Amino acid sequence: MSRLIVISNRVSVPKAAGAAGAQGGLAVALNSALREHRGIWFGWSGQETETFTGHLNMQRIDDVTTATIDLEPQDIDEYYNGYANRTLWPLFHYRIDLTEYDRNFGEGYERVNARFADSVLPLIEPDDLVWVHDYHLLPLGSLLRQKGVKNRIGLFLHTPWPPARLLVSLPFHERLVGSMLEYDVIGFQTTEWLGSFLHYVEKEMGLTINEDGTIDYDGRRIVARAFPIGIDYKEFVEGAESDEAQEAYDHLKASVRGRKMLIGVDRLDYSKGLGERFESFGRFLGDYPDIASKVVLLQIAPPSRGDVASYQQIREDLERKTGHINGAHADVAFVPIRYVNRGYPRRQLAGFYRASDIGLVTPLRDGMNLVAKEYVAAQNPEYPGVLILSQFAGAALQLTDALLVNPHSIDDVSEAIKQALDMPLTERRQRHEKLLASVRDEDVVYWRDAFVKALFGENANGNSAKEELA
Ligand SMILES: O=P(O)(O)OC[C@H]1O[C@H](O[C@H]2O[C@H](CO)[C@@H](O)[C@H](O)[C@H]2O)[C@H](O)[C@@H](O)[C@@H]1O
Ligand SMILES: O=c1ccn([C@@H]2O[C@H](COP(=O)(O)OP(=O)(O)O)[C@@H](O)[C@H]2O)c(=O)[nH]1
Numbered sequence: 001m002s003r004l005i006v007i008s009n010r011v012s013v014p015k016a017a018g019a020a021g022a023q024g025g026l027a028v029a030l031n032s033a034l035r036e037h038r039g040i041w042f043g044w045s046g047q048e049t050e051t052f053t054g055h056l057n058m059q060r061i062d063d064v065t066t067a068t069i070d071l072e073p074q075d076i077d078e079y080y081n082g083y084a085n086r087t088l089w090p091l092f093h094y095r096i097d098l099t100e101y102d103r104n105f106g107e108g109y110e111r112v113n114a115r116f117a118d119s120v121l122p123l124i125e126p127d128d129l130v131w132v133h134d135y136h137l138l139p140l141g142s143l144l145r146q147k148g149v150k151n152r153i154g155l156f157l158h159t160p161w162p163p164a165r166l167l168v169s170l171p172f173h174e175r176l177v178g179s180m181l182e183y184d185v186i187g188f189q190t191t192e193w194l195g196s197f198l199h200y201v202e203k204e205m206g207l208t209i210n211e212d213g214t215i216d217y218d219g220r221r222i223v224a225r226a227f228p229i230g231i232d233y234k235e236f237v238e239g240a241e242s243d244e245a246q247e248a249y250d251h252l253k254a255s256v257r258g259r260k261m262l263i264g265v266d267r268l269d270y271s272k273g274l275g276e277r278f279e280s281f282g283r284f285l286g287d288y289p290d291i292a293s294k295v296v297l298l299q300i301a302p303p304s305r306g307d308v309a310s311y312q313q314i315r316e317d318l319e320r321k322t323g324h325i326n327g328a329h330a331d332v333a334f335v336p337i338r339y340v341n342r343g344y345p346r347r348q349l350a351g352f353y354r355a356s357d358i359g360l361v362t363p364l365r366d367g368m369n370l371v372a373k374e375y376v377a378a379q380n381p382e383y384p385g386v387l388i389l390s391q392f393a394g395a396a397l398q399l400t401d402a403l404l405v406n407p408h409s410i411d412d413v414s415e416a417i418k419q420a421l422d423m424p425l426t427e428r429r430q431r432h433e434k435l436l437a438s439v440r441d442e443d444v445v446y447w448r449d450a451f452v453k454a455l456f457g458e459n460a461n462g463n464s465a466k467e468e469l470a
Pocket of ligand 1: 010026027029092134159229304305366367368369370
């Protein structure tokens with residue numbers, strides 16, 4: 001079996017990171033993918049250094065070998081806070097109003113990608129499969145090619161891919177997308193993002209898409225395909241059966257004293273639609289005063305990317321909205337929104353999910369959203385809760401038996417809360433059974449194996465991509 005060299009912006013192994021926190025879905029998924037695969041996970045340590053040395057810090061934690069580098073403050077500012085999170089992230093989430101175009105960010109992005117390429121190069125052996133992750137590292141494959149790397153290299157994008165009409169607002173968009181065509185496999189979360197990418201490639205680059213969706217470019221065949229990511233179902237369910245999960249469940253149940261419970265779990269990010277969610281819950285409380293005192297919303301929102309102004313802004317907005325709604329609807333013994341700005345270990349989250357009658361997952365745009373899948377996996381199949389899910393999350397294409405909502409419509413979400421509370425047990429069970437089958441069968445192992453198989457170069461007939469082209 002070929003070794004896997006996984007490269008992502010951040011390397012985050014749970015034990016090293018102290019288990020709790022806002023790891024995000026990418027880290028959770030890559031830990032699971034690598035635990036069963038020989039290989040190395042390379043990326044930024046999350047630490048600063050005064051002067052970049054390229055020194056590789058190698059560690060073996062939790063069955064995963066990691067190799068990390070430290071970055072200079074200017075790198076972190078221009079590459080991570082700058083181009084990645086002030087330019088590409090908002091643009092890829094369709095928020096050109098928040099997208100900043102600064103030449104220094106672009107230069108920092110290219111500099112750090114070059115630093116990644118130089119540093120990871122000595123780790124790559126001839127038969128290794130190289131798997132690059134996410135928008136932080138789009139040009140990395142082409143930089144490795146320039147250094148003579150002939151290995152199969154794939155890219156998986158965890159975020160949405162924007163429509164061509166939005167992408168062309170990015171200066172040098174042709175250069176960025178052109179560099180991506182050095183990968184052998186380009187993976188997206190859904191067919192929708194894949195379609196937007198192929199549309200751009202056809203329309204802006206004049207390339208032809210083959211009937212099987214592949215692209216021939218510069219004598220090579222590139223596979224562009226959707227590989228929806230899943231949760232580590234087995235590990236998650238084991239965690240959900242742990243004492244920690246049970247304690248979290250008992251504690252939360254006791255604290256709500258018979259009220260119906262709604263839960264949201266999201267990094268504090270404007271893409272997650274938290275403001276609209278709070279307003280929808282406020283509307284529900286106003287529209288149904290007779291049941292308002294019998295429902296509680298628990299929103300867990302660990303801070304994220306706090307050095308970026310738009311993230312500071314969303315934090316302030318949410319504090320104001322929570323205060324406003326709680327002020328209007330609380331009484332001496334009851335507060336409708338419990339808003340918690342900290343992260344929890346996933347075993348505790350599993351207990352919280354199970355204790356909740358409704359999972360409220362309403363991002364305005366989200367690559368996948370693993371929280372939606374975790375909520376389903378954590379339910380008691382005899383008495384399952386109801387998942388309310390944004391139609392704009394990647395997960396909505398698989399979890400079609402959730403109550404799908406338009407998160408921009410306060411009325412739509414408010415009415416979905418009412419529908420979920422009124423839903424008969426038989427319907428809850430029927431919906432949950434179908435949702436669970438998808439979450440269980442299309443898990444992280446399924447995702448990893450599908451991507452690695454494509455990266456290895458096998459098509460559905462078992463022939464390699466190279467043979468096909470010959
Ligand atoms: O590393 P951070 O800046 O703290 O951000 C955390 C991660 O956020 C994003 O996650 C995405 O990946 C998930 C798994 O595929 C997906 O479910 C979710 O919809 C995405 O938002 C980001 O793409 C990652 O690179 C970050 O590590
Ligand atoms: O307090 C928290 C909040 C979130 N998470 C995990 O972070 C991931 C979030 O992934 P998702 O795909 O929903 O969104 P992302 O943050 O990657 O955009 C999920 O596995 C959550 O269980 C966690 O471990 N503790």
